[in-house]
């Protein structure tokens with residue numbers, strides 16, 4: 391593996407690490423991993439000199455490499471950081487908890503005084519998908535959303551309600567269908583809709599709950615049924 395770019399060491403790293411660990415409640419923010427001793431500090435803006443707490447996130451080596459490979463986008467990471475910062479249960483520091491870079495990261499605009507505006511509400515996300523993408527066709531994209539929701543619902547049975555890391559499945563879909571990190575699964579061409587649909591349906595049936603309920607159970611609406619209802 392290639393040597394990572396040389397980074398300046400983080401001042402008072404033990405203290406910073408302890409704060410970051412408290413922030414994530416000693417659990418990787420992207421998976422179930424709790425072996426915090428092995429966790430690594432990630433620089434969200436990829437600038438190794440920006441050691442402000444708001445730019446740092448402690449996470450497991452697996453998820454760290456998922457970011458490096460682009461399976462997890464910078465915007466996903468930033469969103470997660472903001473989520474953690476906004477969760478008062480898991481944070482106790484006031485002044486060191488600001489997101490610290492200015493400018494645009496993905497769809498998020500980080501402005502003065504560290505205010506963060508997330509621009510990708512449902513409406514604006516939809517509008518940005520060009521013709522020919524699944525995201526351009528509302529019934530198709532809503533149906534994919536419906537299936538992803540179904541999958542996460544089934545996953546709740548396995549890991550417990552409130553423990554589903556819903557962004558993981560989106561990352562897996564992006565990897566499987568080779569979607570660029572800055573894009574979403576809805577950027578997939580409409581011509582591959584059936585393939586995506588069948589893949590997610592299969593993943594639902596292959597969850598623990600899917601297997602327990604069995605092949606005769608109706609796990610989700612078919613696209614035809616969905617279209618009839620919402621199309």
Ligand SMILES: [Zn+2]
Nearest residue numbers: 418421450453
């Ligand atoms: Zn992880």
